[in-house]
Amino acid sequence: GESVGLHLPTLSVQEGDNSIINCAYSNSASDYFIWYKQESGKGPQFIIDIRSNMDKRQGQRVTVLLNKTVKHLSLQIAATQPGDSAVYFCAEDAGGGSYIPTFGRGTSLIVHP
């Protein structure tokens, strides 16, 4: 079936580096994509979203890029900090009239001081 997946299960970076977390999706009907951050022992926390009519959106230290041609989503974190260490999930709406976010498996970001 159609699914959301992540290329890298774990990403280790040094503090101050830029991080890029990637996500592949296969549901061409998806209109809305969200990145969530989940810290240990907590629920997912919204980071940034993007709609399918956009290819880039910037927030504070984060940028989401959407490439609909290859069905690829990425999250860029500038000047990564130890507090950014968490599991990052991309989520897409299920399409077909359902707007329920469907989560991928997640990428663990480890930031070394």
Added chain:
Amino acid sequence: EPEVTQTPSHQVTQMGQEVILRCVPISNHLYFYWYRQILGQKVEFLVSFYNNEISEKSEIFDDQFSVERPDGSNFTLKIRSTKLEDSAMYFCASSLGTKGLEKLFFGSGTQLSVL
């Protein structure tokens, strides 16, 4: 900042027992959700709730599960006869406004352990 609150944070139960997981969504939100996350796996959708009825549910949400909004503030998930494989972190979430492309606000979860 308003937040979704869940109680208890950890629930231990015997197989076959009933459990009720409680959530207080953000007060002006209209859509409510339950998700679960088995250790080390992805967050899985269970059910969404709007206007006092289920709007969508997944295959996981079978007859042993039910949801209820017993008053103006609480949103509960009941598992009638727990199984070992129900052990997971259960997250409640809520969203503002009409059904559509909305971001969800999640609680910190209830860790359910079925023995």
